[in-house]
Amino acid sequence: MARTTRETILTATAELMRVKGFGAVAMKDVVAASGAPIGSLYHHFPGGKTQIAREALVAAGAAYGLLIPTLMAPHDDLGEGVEAVFMQAATDMAETGFANMCPVGSVAAEVADTVEELREATAAVFTDWVDGGTAYFASRGLGTTAAREVTVAIVTALEGAFLVARTLRDTEPLTTTGRVLARGYVGVPLAAAAESAVPRVTTSSA
Amino acid sequence: MARTTRETILTATAELMRVKGFGAVAMKDVVAASGAPIGSLYHHFPGGKTQIAREALVAAGAAYGLLIPTLMAPHDDLGEGVEAVFMQAATDMAETGFANMCPVGSVAAEVADTVEELREATAAVFTDWVDGGTAYFASRGLGTTAAREVTVAIVTALEGAFLVARTLRDTEPLTTTGRVLARGYVGVPLAAAAESAVPRVTTSSA
DNA sequence: GTCTATAAGAGGATAGAC
DNA sequence: GTCTATCCTCTTATAGAC
Numbered sequence: 014m015a016r017t018t019r020e021t022i023l024t025a026t027a028e029l030m031r032v033k034g035f036g037a038v039a040m041k042d043v044v045a046a047s048g049a050p051i052g053s054l055y056h057h058f059p060g061g062k063t064q065i066a067r068e069a070l071v072a073a074g075a076a077y078g079l080l081i082p083t084l085m086a087p088h089d090d091l092g093e094g095v096e097a098v099f100m101q102a103a104t105d106m107a108e109t110g111f112a113n114m115c116p117v118g119s120v121a122a123e124v125a126d127t128v129e130e131l132r133e134a135t136a137a138v139f140t141d142w143v144d145g146g147t148a149y150f151a152s153r154g155l156g157t158t159a160a161r162e163v164t165v166a167i168v169t170a171l172e173g174a175f176l177v178a179r180t181l182r183d184t185e186p187l188t189t190t191g192r193v194l195a196r197g198y199v200g201v202p203l204a205a206a207a208e209s210a211v212p213r214v215t216t217s218s219a
Numbered sequence: 220m221a222r223t224t225r226e227t228i229l230t231a232t233a234e235l236m237r238v239k240g241f242g243a244v245a246m247k248d249v250v251a252a253s254g255a256p257i258g259s260l261y262h263h264f265p266g267g268k269t270q271i272a273r274e275a276l277v278a279a280g281a282a283y284g285l286l287i288p289t290l291m292a293p294h295d296d297l298g299e300g301v302e303a304v305f306m307q308a309a310t311d312m313a314e315t316g317f318a319n320m321c322p323v324g325s326v327a328a329e330v331a332d333t334v335e336e337l338r339e340a341t342a343a344v345f346t347d348w349v350d351g352g353t354a355y356f357a358s359r360g361l362g363t364t365a366a367r368e369v370t371v372a373i374v375t376a377l378e379g380a381f382l383v384a385r386t387l388r389d390t391e392p393l394t395t396t397g398r399v400l401a402r403g404y405v406g407v408p409l410a411a412a413a414e415s416a417v418p419r420v421t422t423s424s425a
Numbered sequence: 426g427t428c429t430a431t432a433a434g435a436g437g438a439t440a441g442a443c
Numbered sequence: 444g445t446c447t448a449t450c451c452t453c454t455t456a457t458a459g460a461c
Contacts, residue, residue, distance in 0.1 A: 018444085018445090032332050032333075033332065033333055034242075034328070034329050034333070036240075036242040036243055036329075037242055037329075037333055039435075039436065039437085040436080040437060040438080041435085041436085041437095049445090049446095050445065050446045050447075051437095051438085051439095051446080051447085052439090052440095052441095052444090052445065052446050052447075053444075053445060053446075055437095055438070055439075056444065056445080057444090061437070061438070062437070062438090085409075085412070086412040087412070088409065089408065089409050089410075089411070090405070090406065090407065090408060090409065091404040091405075091407040091408070091409055092403065092404045092405030092406060092407065093405075094409065095404060112332060113331070113332060118328065118379075118382065119328040119329065119331075121382060121383075121386045122240070122324065122325040122328040122329065122382050123240050123242075123243075123325065123328065123329050125319070125325075125382075125385045125386050126238050126239065126318060126319055126385070127238075127239055127240070127243055132386060135386050136386050136387050136388075139383055139386060139387060140387070150409075152410075153409045153410045153411075153412060154408070154409060154410035155407075155409070159407075161395075162395050162398065162399050163399060163404060165383075165391065165392055165395040165396060165399070166376075166395060166396045166398075166399035166400065168379075168383065168392075169376060169379040169380040169382075169383045169392050169395075169396045170372075170375060170376040170379050170380075170396060170400070171379065172378075172379035172382055172383065173324075173374075173375040173376050173377065173378035173379025173380065173381075173382070174375040174376075174379065175379075176324065176327060176328050176331075176375075176378055176379065176382075177327075177345055177371075177374065177375045177378065179331045179332070180327045180331050180338060180341050180342050180345060181342050181345060181346070182342075185371065186371055186374075186375050189367075189368050189371040189372060189375075190371060190372045190375045190376060192368065193368050193369060193371070193372035193400065193403075194372065194376070194399065194400055194403065194404075195403060195404060195405055196403045196405050197298065197399075197400065197401060197402045197403015197404070197405070198297040198298045198301060198369060198400075198401060198403070199296070199297075199298030199299075199401050199402050199403070200296065200298060201296065201297040201298065201361075201365075202295065202296060202297075202360070203291075203294065203295050203296065203297055203300065203356075203359045203360060203361070204295075204358075204359045204360035205295070205359075206291070206292040206293075206359060224426085224427090245453080245454065245455085246454080246455060246456085247453085247454085247455095255427090255428095256427065256428045256429075257428080257429085257455095257456085258426090258427065258428050258429075258457090258458095258459095259426075259427060259428075261455095261456070261457075262426065262427080263426090267455070267456070268455070268456095426461105427460105427461080428459105428460085428461080429458100429459095429460085429461100430457105430458090430459095430460100431456100431457085431458085432455105432456085432457075432458090433454100433455095433456090433457100434453105434454080434455090434456105435452105435453085435454070435455100436451100436452080436453070436454075437450105437451095437452085437453100438449105438450085438451090438452105439448105439449085439450075439451105440447100440448090440449085440450095441446105441447095441448095442445105442446090442447085442448105443444105443445080443446080443447100
């Protein structure tokens with residue numbers, strides 16, 4: 014894979030963005046990682062760094078969209094399947110030393126309010142993931158509304174759990190989120206709210 | 220609030236990071252936003268940009284930790300409370316034009332594999348949120364394990380839903396994730412997996 | 426403790442030979 | 444289509460007067 018110069022540049026950039034995000038990747042890094050000289054980068058991608066990032070995100074996003082259907086396939090209970098998806102994510106993350114798995118989520122967080130072209134690209138990837146998951150769950154008998162809802166929840170919760178797990182270097186956020194998302198908490202009673210239970214603000218007047 | 224020069228610098232930096240993240244905020248921006256000259260920044264924070272960001276994140280994180288207990292207080296059913304938290308988040312986000320709400324999550328995504336000092340700072344904030352939420356739910360009658368699990372799930376799902384909502388400029392990820400998280404999906408049956416339902420990879424050979 | 430001027434380097438992008 | 448040399452801007456950080 015990655016035969017042409019173009020493809021080599023894109024896969025090298027996706028890999029760099031997976032680790033360092035968008036802003037922290039320099040064109041110099043792409044030159045070093047891809048082996049292509051700087052002139053070739055601008056020859057193939059006249060839009061510069063932003064265009065390279067955009068195309069790399071779209072290609073990486075398409076590959077990751079297959080993951081949820083693949084992991085759900087062996088299960089015939091939605092709750093079990095959801096939990097299995099998060100468990101697999103936890104295992105993968107621990108095995109790779111809590112490195113980032115996919116560049117889309119972290120780059121999305123970085124560019125949502127700053128680089129409109131890349132916000133649109135990451136938005137398109139999220140939309141494709143939701144549409145693909147919705148079609149998959151619908152094919153397995155869920156109504157369109159339910160299929161879409163569960164897909165949205167899996168995508169958002171997975172992105173958030175990845176972020177917290179990566180930050181804490183701990184799989185608990187993934188395993189726990191998967192379990193809670195599968196089970197839900199409707200009908201669990203809470204005692205009357207106690208004022209004293211609200212934690213105090215720790216002001217940093219150091 | 221923010222009387223001293225130190226505090227002015229920290230609040231200005233937190234506000235800048237909320238919008239632009241860490242890397243895209245230049246010291247020049249902090250100078251402009253805080254009114255303090257560059258020399259004062261390095262006088263009060265010898266550790267430079269990273270130290271300023273670290274202290275700003277800790278201070279901002281402490282304030283946001285109060286949000287979950289505050290929003291949960293009126294509810295005596297856990298599922299209802301969870302849904303209310305996400306609904307409130309959706310309302311706030313729409314009212315502010317889908318701007319980022321809190322700098323912690325987006326900066327965490329940016330620095331987790333690159334700036335160890337800030338990874339530790341964001342990890343400490345997440346840990347405080349979970350500990351605070353666990354104590355709160357325990358005070359409302361949940362067992363310690365259940366209290367911790369539901370807090371972890373709320374924090375991770377909320378961060379992920381914020382990210383996707385901000386990227387799509389749409390509240391659906393927040394409202395839907397809240398609803399699904401509250402309800403859960405255990406026991407929902409799935410039909411046999413159909414191979415054809417797996418979406419194809421869209422290669423960007425444009 | 427406040428502020429200005431400047432150093433030293435890294436950033437993205439381009440021109441133009443081959 | 445490949446590759447090198449270079450431009451100009453912007454970055455963080457420091458020195459040192461006040």
